[in-house]
Amino acid sequence: MTDGIDKETLFRLFETMLRIRLFEDRVVRLYPGQEMKCPVHLCIGQEAIAAGVCLHLKKEDYIFSTHRSHGHCIAKGMGLRPLAAELYGRSTGCSRGRGGSMHLTDPENGIPGTTAIVGGCIPIAVGAALSAQMKRNGRIAVAFFGDGAVEEGTFHEGLNYASLRRLPVIFVCENNFYATNSPQKARQPEVNIADRAAGYGMPGVAGDGNDVMFVHDSCREAVERARSGGGPTLLEFRTYRWKAHVGPDSDIAAGCRPAAEYEEWVRRCPLELCGQRLIKEKALTEDDIDRLTGSIEAEIDDAVEFAMNSPFPQQSEILDHVY
Amino acid sequence: MPWTRIQADDSRRPGIFRSSHAVREISYRDAIREALSQALSMDPDVFLIGEGIDDPGGVFGTTKGLREVFGSERVMDSPIAENGMTGVAIGAAVAGMRPVLIHMRVDFLPMSMDQLINHAAKWSYMTGGRVKAPLTIRAIIGRGWGSAAQHSQSLQALFAHIPGLRVLMPASPYDAKGLLLGSIASDSPTVVIEHRWLYDQKEGVPEEAYIIPAGRGTIRREGTDISIVASSYMVYEALRAADELGKKGISAEVVDLRSVFPLDEELIIASVRKTGRLIVADTGWRSCGVSAEVAAVAAEKAHAGLKAPVRRICLPPAPTPASPALEQAYYPTFQQIAAAAGEIL
Numbered sequence: 001m002t003d004g005i006d007k008e009t010l011f012r013l014f015e016t017m018l019r020i021r022l023f024e025d026r027v028v029r030l031y032p033g034q035e036m037k038c039p040v041h042l043c044i045g046q047e048a049i050a051a052g053v054c055l056h057l058k059k060e061d062y063i064f065s066t067h068r069s070h071g072h073c074i075a076k077g078m079g080l081r082p083l084a085a086e087l088y089g090r091s092t093g094c095s096r097g098r099g100g101s102m103h104l105t106d107p108e109n110g111i112p113g114t115t116a117i118v119g120g121c122i123p124i125a126v127g128a129a130l131s132a133q134m135k136r137n138g139r140i141a142v143a144f145f146g147d148g149a150v151e152e153g154t155f156h157e158g159l160n161y162a163s164l165r166r167l168p169v170i171f172v173c174e175n176n177f178y179a180t181n182s183p184q185k186a187r188q189p190e191v192n193i194a195d196r197a198a199g200y201g202m203p204g205v206a207g208d209g210n211d212v213m214f215v216h217d218s219c220r221e222a223v224e225r226a227r228s229g230g231g232p233t234l235l236e237f238r239t240y241r242w243k244a245h246v247g248p249d250s251d252i253a254a255g256c257r258p259a260a261e262y263e264e265w266v267r268r269c270p271l272e273l274c275g276q277r278l279i280k281e282k283a284l285t286e287d288d289i290d291r292l293t294g295s296i297e298a299e300i301d302d303a304v305e306f307a308m309n310s311p312f313p314q315q316s317e318i319l320d321h322v323y
Numbered sequence: 324m325p326w327t328r329i330q331a332d333d334s335r336r337p338g339i340f341r342s343s344h345a346v347r348e349i350s351y352r353d354a355i356r357e358a359l360s361q362a363l364s365m366d367p368d369v370f371l372i373g374e375g376i377d378d379p380g381g382v383f384g385t386t387k388g389l390r391e392v393f394g395s396e397r398v399m400d401s402p403i404a405e406n407g408m409t410g411v412a413i414g415a416a417v418a419g420m421r422p423v424l425i426h427m428r429v430d431f432l433p434m435s436m437d438q439l440i441n442h443a444a445k446w447s448y449m450t451g452g453r454v455k456a457p458l459t460i461r462a463i464i465g466r467g468w469g470s471a472a473q474h475s476q477s478l479q480a481l482f483a484h485i486p487g488l489r490v491l492m493p494a495s496p497y498d499a500k501g502l503l504l505g506s507i508a509s510d511s512p513t514v515v516i517e518h519r520w521l522y523d524q525k526e527g528v529p530e531e532a533y534i535i536p537a538g539r540g541t542i543r544r545e546g547t548d549i550s551i552v553a554s555s556y557m558v559y560e561a562l563r564a565a566d567e568l569g570k571k572g573i574s575a576e577v578v579d580l581r582s583v584f585p586l587d588e589e590l591i592i593a594s595v596r597k598t599g600r601l602i603v604a605d606t607g608w609r610s611c612g613v614s615a616e617v618a619a620v621a622a623e624k625a626h627a628g629l630k631a632p633v634r635r636i637c638l639p640p641a642p643t644p645a646s647p648a649l650e651q652a653y654y655p656t657f658q659q660i661a662a663a664a665g666e667i668l
Contacts (some may be wrong), residue, residue, distance in 0.1 A: 127414020
């Protein structure tokens with residue numbers, strides 16, 4: 001077992017990953033029913049990053065994320081009821097039915113919002129960190145983004161300013177090697193995203209994003225640095241998205257990505273890696289996992305039922321919340 | 324929140340500008356500076372940020388000396404990264420601050436369109452109103468001395484098109500102070516567009532803080548024969564045109580929009596119904612511009628009151644030229660407004 005991670009922490013990481021996986025799996029099953037009328041960008045295969053990073057964060061710390069944000073929000077503490085209700089466009093949704101899957105919010109849990117423009121959340125997270133620095137409230141901010149965001153100006157402008165002001169922010173790049181279907185090598189001259197940190201005078205760390213213990217360990221230092229006034233860190237976690245860029249289906253048969261590459265990553269499922277470790281360490285049995293799965297499934301049942309029984313927003317409210 | 328204690332001036336005051344004997348006269352630039360200074364004093368969450376705002380010139384004097392009073396933590400220089408810094412300001416705003424982001428020229432705002440349009444304008448809506456982005460953006464229209472195509476644009480129509488943004492264009496010192504304070508106090512992202520040629524204008528401005536709500540225009544001069552609806556610098560051309568027309572016995576009413584979005588439709592409709600004739604004078608281009616919007620309000624809601632076609636005085640459909648000879652041909656004047664009035668009277 002990786003130094004510095006006790007069995008209890010590892011169990012909590014596993015539980016969060018399982019909650020994300022089971023929720024996303026449920027979306028896959030329910031989506032063909034066509035009642036969830038919004039594009040869904042699923043994070044199956046990438047759960048370790050959300051879990052490993054968010055376990056370090058306090059409720060009042062900020063996270064900002066992207067179109068692929070279900071996992072980050074669940075890991076940060078968003079309830080499954082408001083999440084499910086938002087996907088179903090109900091007034092009880094976390095964004096009152098105005099946001100859908102791509103615009104989730106939960107200010108009480110440190111989620112001011114998520115944005116579906118690639119790279120858009122990066123300077124916004126930097127701004128939240130500036131607020132924390134000015135208010136001296138001890139909060140930190142995390143920006144989750146994909147490898148595609150590294151090509152956007154917002155990435156460079158955000159990192160430059162964060163480093164200049166030594167702001168308490170962590171840049172978490174989930175490198176799944178594809179921007180929709182364009183491979184990273186067709187878009188970037190250098191594959192090591194973490195190396196970009198050097199140009200902005202901040203530490204950069206790269207590694208296996210499917211190893212939740214690695215994610216958790218490398219994020220600990222970044223969090224300590226941010227909280228102690230040491231400034232920002234760029235973390236690059238390499239991972240793989242199992243589903244298509246958008247929607248509940250696989251894109252492998254369509255030839256969007258090589259089957260061998262996909263299979264290799266599926267063999268390195270973040271939940272399997274962590275679960276097997278827990279079993280090997282005798283911290284968990286197969287029966288425990290089954291029981292945990294059952295209780296999370298019941299939680300998801302409740303969330304979906306809550307969503308389906310919730311009213312839609314009134315059509316007369318179309319102009320509410322614009323200003 | 325200290326803002327609730329500030330009195331709102333909800334009136335559509337008649338007359339041209341506040342009389343000088345009632346209160347002290349200060350310039351448009353000093354009115355802006357005073358608004359910023361008072362906002363910084365009243366609310367610890369307010370801060371100013373922008374490239375070069377703490378340099379000796381202080382954005383044409385509007386931020387001069389503020390860093391010395393409030394410190395570089397609250398009056399901050401910034402990288403030249405318009406889009407990124409707009410995002411930073413949004414992030415600070417959604418995390419409890421009230422930033423004022425300052426651009427020396429309106430022309431720099433197109434670089435921040437992603438953060439302005441996709442993020443600032445939509446944050447409240449996308450979060451179901453649960454998270455607000457109380458952000459004020461100041462930008463300045465340049466003009467003359469060969470400012471040319473990239474240092475002189477009037478892009479208010481671009482922003483006024485976007486639900487979620489508010490766009491204010493103060494013409495007078497009194498309005499500059501009240502609209503800016505109102506913008507900082509508001510929970511909505513607001514673009515305040517100033518005009519460089521107005522900085523030396525003076526009028527009576529109360530010393531205490533006050534707010535002019537967005538969406539309230541004002542009558543600068545009462546008249547009965549024709550309405551000239553204008554904003555920003557064109558208010559002054561409209562007033563000179565009204566003087567010219569007055570010499571010929573024509574009574575022109577001058578309406579200052581003050582707020583491009585929301586638009587004071589009620590005021591436009593009332594004026595058009597009264598005079599039956601409308602000229603719109605805008606600092607920007609004609610096509611899909613503010614003048615088109617004002618004309619549409621008249622056509623849709625005051626059609627029966629119109630006795631003649633609407634005339635629009637705008638920039639010609641070309642980028643701004645540098646040569647003084649061409650600049651002279653480019654910018655519309657009071658003579659063109661007066662001539663247009665002659666055509667429809």
